[in-house]
Amino acid sequence: MGIAIRIEHLRKVYDSPPPSAARGAGFSFTSVRSGPKQEKKKTEIVALEDVSMEIGAGEIFGLLGPNGAGKSTTIGILTTRTHPTSGRAILGEYDVWKQQVKAKQLIGVVPQRPNLDFALTAREILLFHGAYFGQSGREREQKSQALLEKFKLTDRADQMVRGFSGGMMQRLSIARAMMHDPEVLFLDEPSAGLDPQTRLLLWEIIRDYNRAGKTIVLTTHYMDEADSLCERLAIIDHGRIIAQGTPQDLKSSIPGGYLLRLRFNRVPEELTAALQVLSGVSEVRSKDGTGVDVYADRGGPLISGIVTAAQGSGVDLCDVHIAEPSLETLFLHHTGRSLRD
Amino acid sequence: MNWKTFFALLQRDGHVARRNLLPMLLQNLLQPLLFTFVFGRVMTTSGLMPPEYKSMLLPGIMAIAMVLSGVQAVAMPLITEFQFTREIEDRLLAPIETGWLAVEKIVAGMVQALVAGLVVIPAAWLAMGSGVNLNFGHPLEFAVVCLLVAFMASAGGLTLGCSIGQTQIGLMFSLVIAPMMMFGCAYYPWSKLAAFPILQYAVLINPLVYASEGLRGTIAPQFPHIPTAIVIGALVVLDGILLAAGLKKFNGKAVS
Ligand SMILES: Nc1ncnc2c1ncn2[C@@H]1O[C@H](COP(=O)(O)OP(=O)(O)OP(=O)(O)O)[C@@H](O)[C@H]1O
Numbered sequence: 001m002g003i004a005i006r007i008e009h010l011r012k013v014y015d016s017p018p019p020s021a022a023r024g025a026g027f028s029f030t031s032v033r034s035g036p037k038q039e040k041k042k043t044e045i046v047a048l049e050d051v052s053m054e055i056g057a058g059e060i061f062g063l064l065g066p067n068g069a070g071k072s073t074t075i076g077i078l079t080t081r082t083h084p085t086s087g088r089a090i091l092g093e094y095d096v097w098k099q100q101v102k103a104k105q106l107i108g109v110v111p112q113r114p115n116l117d118f119a120l121t122a123r124e125i126l127l128f129h130g131a132y133f134g135q136s137g138r139e140r141e142q143k144s145q146a147l148l149e150k151f152k153l154t155d156r157a158d159q160m161v162r163g164f165s166g167g168m169m170q171r172l173s174i175a176r177a178m179m180h181d182p183e184v185l186f187l188d189e190p191s192a193g194l195d196p197q198t199r200l201l202l203w204e205i206i207r208d209y210n211r212a213g214k215t216i217v218l219t220t221h222y223m224d225e226a227d228s229l230c231e232r233l234a235i236i237d238h239g240r241i242i243a244q245g246t247p248q249d250l251k252s253s254i255p256g257g258y259l260l261r262l263r264f265n266r267v268p269e270e271l272t273a274a275l276q277v278l279s280g281v282s283e284v285r286s287k288d289g290t291g292v293d294v295y296a297d298r299g300g301p302l303i304s305g306i307v308t309a310a311q312g313s314g315v316d317l318c319d320v321h322i323a324e325p326s327l328e329t330l331f332l333h334h335t336g337r338s339l340r341d
Numbered sequence: 342m343n344w345k346t347f348f349a350l351l352q353r354d355g356h357v358a359r360r361n362l363l364p365m366l367l368q369n370l371l372q373p374l375l376f377t378f379v380f381g382r383v384m385t386t387s388g389l390m391p392p393e394y395k396s397m398l399l400p401g402i403m404a405i406a407m408v409l410s411g412v413q414a415v416a417m418p419l420i421t422e423f424q425f426t427r428e429i430e431d432r433l434l435a436p437i438e439t440g441w442l443a444v445e446k447i448v449a450g451m452v453q454a455l456v457a458g459l460v461v462i463p464a465a466w467l468a469m470g471s472g473v474n475l476n477f478g479h480p481l482e483f484a485v486v487c488l489l490v491a492f493m494a495s496a497g498g499l500t501l502g503c504s505i506g507q508t509q510i511g512l513m514f515s516l517v518i519a520p521m522m523m524f525g526c527a528y529y530p531w532s533k534l535a536a537f538p539i540l541q542y543a544v545l546i547n548p549l550v551y552a553s554e555g556l557r558g559t560i561a562p563q564f565p566h567i568p569t570a571i572v573i574g575a576l577v578v579l580d581g582i583l584l585a586a587g588l589k590k591f592n593g594k595a596v597s
């Protein structure tokens with residue numbers, strides 16, 4: 001079993017400024033009431049230009065991109081929360097926007113910002129969520145208890161979530177999304193705000209869930225997360241998919257993907273010049289007096305050349321670190337900027 | 342339509358409302374009851390108001406209590422839930438059409454409005470002391486009017502709750518709720534506005550007028566009141582308008 005997802009030419013233009021609801025600002029008289037002056041300079045934000053992609057049944061699929069790339073918007077459209085300006089999103093056999101209830105039955109969603117029901121306790125949130133999806137009382141009890149344990153929330157289970165820490169809310173929000181055992185799980189930056197240990201726990205939980213044949217779609221900023229968790233990736237920027245494939249494919253698609261971080265006792269001009277002319281080196285950047293970053297199309301084979309260059313300039317090589325082609329460098333290659341810019 | 346989901350949503354609202362029952366009742370009933378005490382007891386006992394005023398006032402107080410609690414029961418949580426925390430999202434993702442979630446909110450609000458209305462009768466009676474003269478001779482009409490008033494309050498709450506943000510709650514009270522209460526014919530019968538002809542027709546856009554006059558006509562018919570059939574017709578129309586407006590606003594807010 002398993003549910004595949006198909007996205008066809010999605011385009012989304014936000015034509016109203018973000019509602020106060022989404023931004024936390026207090027102002028929200030609808031445009032009808034705002035003066036004519038404000039109506040004229042309507043802000044149009046193109047969040048998605050034209051996005052098409054397919055996500056296979058039972059796949060862990062990652063959406064990678066810088067802030068404002070359109071990741072959350074894509075997830076929003078797939079989960080009935082954001083209305084596409086044009087294009088189609090198909091989940092299994094249902095058109096998400098024509099058969100919303102059918103689609104909602106299949107999905108679990110972890111939003112970027114926890115949207116927990118603040119009027120309830122952690123346990124109640126899970127219990128009511130199960131009830132919305134028609135689970136019996138017994139089933140709900142068992143499932144919620146198991147999830148609270150899995151996400152280490154048992155000791156706070158009967159407290160109002162208002163007092164939870166950010167990471168606890170995030171954990172509960174993931175537990176809630178899994179409560180009704182959805183066929184497709186959407187996670188918008190699931191590990192944001194989680195401590196490293198919980199992050200690893202979460203990866204394990206996601207892999208486990210995937211083993212049961214469920215499709216998982218997640219967005220992330222973390223290269224290691226995308227690399228180790230996702231079977232396939234799409235890189236999105238300015239509302240367009242700029243590359244997609246397995247992490248391996250994507251990495252091998254870029255030339256000069258190696259990064260050698262070197263450390264010397266000092267870095268004279270002639271050293272950087274000597275490094276620059278080594279074969280396979282595409283760029284040399286020296287920084288803070290003792291460090292040099294060498295971008296090249298090979299790793300280990302360059303070492304002997306580097307050692308020779310160092311001896312030639314009379315400096316000592318103190319430390320070498322070789323970074324294999326990574327999604328970080330891949331990202332730089334495709335967008336011309338680092339993921340954190 | 343997914344009944345299981347609908348009832349689960351209702352249960353959730355019931356659960357939260359029960360948790361806040363006492364503050365909710367105090368919030369919605371204290372002010373009308375203080376008014377009842379001052380005008381229905383202090384003023385009548387001291388002779389500033391005729392004793393009949395008590396029975397005239399009670400249906401009006403009941404109308405105010407119902408409308409206030411219905412509006413607040415729906416509008417206040419909606420305003421917070423649509424704020425940046427988007428608390429409502431969990432329920433928007435429940436397997437049911439978003440419109441039904443709005444309907445569920447209305448039903449939950451109606452229950453609270455009816456509870457408030459039914460609590461007010463004995464409470465106001467106590468506050469005013471002897472001499473209250475109510476007539477429960479038309480239970481069916483009374484029930485119909487109560488249901489329509491409760492629906493109107495909740496649907497109005499839905500519309501308001503989806504139209505304003507948290508910072509405008511104070512404004513809502515001073516610009517919408519306060520004038521509505523003053524010109525809602527709760528403290529005087531509509532026919533007595535005859536001395537102010539323009540005002541008399543202007544207040545007809547105020548939904549509270551029909552609530553007050555309708556309740557007056559069904560439990561204190563000895564006072565002049567707008568004929569109950571007309572009131573029921575007007576309430577049905579208002580209910581329809583507010584429901585349509587509320588659903589439209591709600592669906593607009595539900596997706597971005
Ligand atoms: N509700 C909204 N109303 C108006 N504009 C919006 C809304 N939501 C997002 N946008 C805009 O759409 C664009 C894409 O936003 P989106 O949230 O999809 O980015 P993202 O890739 O998820 O970014 P991040 O990594 O910061 O979460 C941004 O320019 C953003 O300002």
Ligand SMILES: [Mg+2]
Nearest residue numbers: 071072112188
């Ligand atoms: Mg996002």
